[in-house]
Amino acid sequence: MGEVSQEVKEFMKSSIVTDYTKDIQQYNLGPLWEAIPEIMNKTPQPHAEAYLWSDELIKKKMAEAAQIFTPERGGERRAIYFQNPGLTYRKPWGWASTTQTIYAAVQMLLPGEKAPSHRHSQSALRFISEGSGAYTIVQGERIFMEEGDFLITPKNLWHGHEHLGTEPMLWMDALDIPTIYSIGGTFFEPFEDGLQQPDIPDNFTEKRYRGGMVRPVGDDKYTVAPLANYKWDRTVEGIKGLMEFDPDPHHGFAVEYINPSTGKSANPTLGTRMQHLPKGFHTKALRHTHSTVYQVHRGSGYTVINGVRFDWKKGDYFVVPNWAWYEHVASEDSYLFSVNDIPIMDRFDLEQEQAYESNNGHQTVTGEFKAAFR
Numbered sequence: 001m002g003e004v005s006q007e008v009k010e011f012m013k014s015s016i017v018t019d020y021t022k023d024i025q026q027y028n029l030g031p032l033w034e035a036i037p038e039i040m041n042k043t044p045q046p047h048a049e050a051y052l053w054s055d056e057l058i059k060k061k062m063a064e065a066a067q068i069f070t071p072e073r074g075g076e077r078r079a080i081y082f083q084n085p086g087l088t089y090r091k092p093w094g095w096a097s098t099t100q101t102i103y104a105a106v107q108m109l110l111p112g113e114k115a116p117s118h119r120h121s122q123s124a125l126r127f128i129s130e131g132s133g134a135y136t137i138v139q140g141e142r143i144f145m146e147e148g149d150f151l152i153t154p155k156n157l158w159h160g161h162e163h164l165g166t167e168p169m170l171w172m173d174a175l176d177i178p179t180i181y182s183i184g185g186t187f188f189e190p191f192e193d194g195l196q197q198p199d200i201p202d203n204f205t206e207k208r209y210r211g212g213m214v215r216p217v218g219d220d221k222y223t224v225a226p227l228a229n230y231k232w233d234r235t236v237e238g239i240k241g242l243m244e245f246d247p248d249p250h251h252g253f254a255v256e257y258i259n260p261s262t263g264k265s266a267n268p269t270l271g272t273r274m275q276h277l278p279k280g281f282h283t284k285a286l287r288h289t290h291s292t293v294y295q296v297h298r299g300s301g302y303t304v305i306n307g308v309r310f311d312w313k314k315g316d317y318f319v320v321p322n323w324a325w326y327e328h329v330a331s332e333d334s335y336l337f338s339v340n341d342i343p344i345m346d347r348f349d350l351e352q353e354q355a356y357e358s359n360n361g362h363q364t365v366t367g368e369f370k371a372a373f374r
Contacts, residue, residue: 055315117160133165148232154176277330284361290365
């Protein structure tokens with residue numbers, strides 16, 4: 001908004017204005033003249049804050065949860081979500097919000113456990129951080145999961161989980177819950193018979209797309225992503241191909257998970273990437289309209305967000321809010337999985353990006369974030 005003169009500022013504080021504002025508010029009417037400075041910012045002013053959750057804290061709290069909750073007792077999923085401290089008291093978008101549009105959580109399934117099937121109007125995805133031997137069943141297809149795999153569950157599809165292995169399994173969940181909740185589009189339905197039983201071959205979609213970007217004939221109009229599981233080894237192969245060339249100055253060596261039928265994002269409302277940062281690589285800073293939630297799959301380093309240094313290592317999660325300056329530095333070869341809301345921003349034609357021009361593209365560190373470990 002334009003600059004306001006001192007005369008106008010004094011008038012807005014006068015009793016004639018404040019009294020009138022109070023008068024209309026009793027009728028559930030609002031004064032735009034007071035609201036406009038907050039709701040019409042010159043640039044995005046996110047309520048979400050940059051934050052980091054340590055692997056030690058997550059593992060400790062998940063172990064405690066395992067002693068208290070099971071899928072049969074206390075809820076359908078043993079999951080702990082990342083509540084952004086800047087959104088705790090802001091509704092409707094603040095409930096279970098890691099950013100203003102994204103819900104992210106860690107889920108644990110123990111050997112022998114079953115998580116009953118259900119479906120909902122939110123689109124979901126998961127990235128496997130530890131373990132193997134469990135499967136998710138989506139619309140009758142059992143999809144076995146291993147560390148480093150990325151899986152999608154499009155909205156309104158039945159899905160549940162079972163662990164047939166011998167060690168605990170952990171994965172990241174991400175959904176568009178805050179977005180769907182804020183626009184009033186939430187639907188949820190439990191599966192009547194608990195865990196859905198398979199009625200098509202295991203890993204069916206993975207086998208159909210074994211050729212990578214060679215698309216099966218007939219899938220050209222398949223708008224719901226036909227590939228349910230993006231395997232870790234194939235993701236790494238894609239990144240290795242990029243490493244024959246110079247890294248992107250802002251992203252290193254990064255790939256995006258896409259719908260092989262349409263070429264668009266694998267999830268219609270959430271974007272997903274795997275990013276490799278070689279040891280010593282320092283990205284140049286930038287900011288953009290979309291927000292991002294990171295999971296450190298391998299390696300260690302730090303990210304500078306609006307001048308504050310966030311040190312990270314394997315198993316940590318951290319948030320880069322929208323329109324925040326950020327840059328990454330890898331202390332060792334590192335892989336960062338990330339979820340963003342680019343598809344949402346693109347649908348509203350809001351996505352913008354800006355590179356940091358000063359100091360050869362790098363911010364000055366003005367502080368350091370201290371993560372909780374207990």
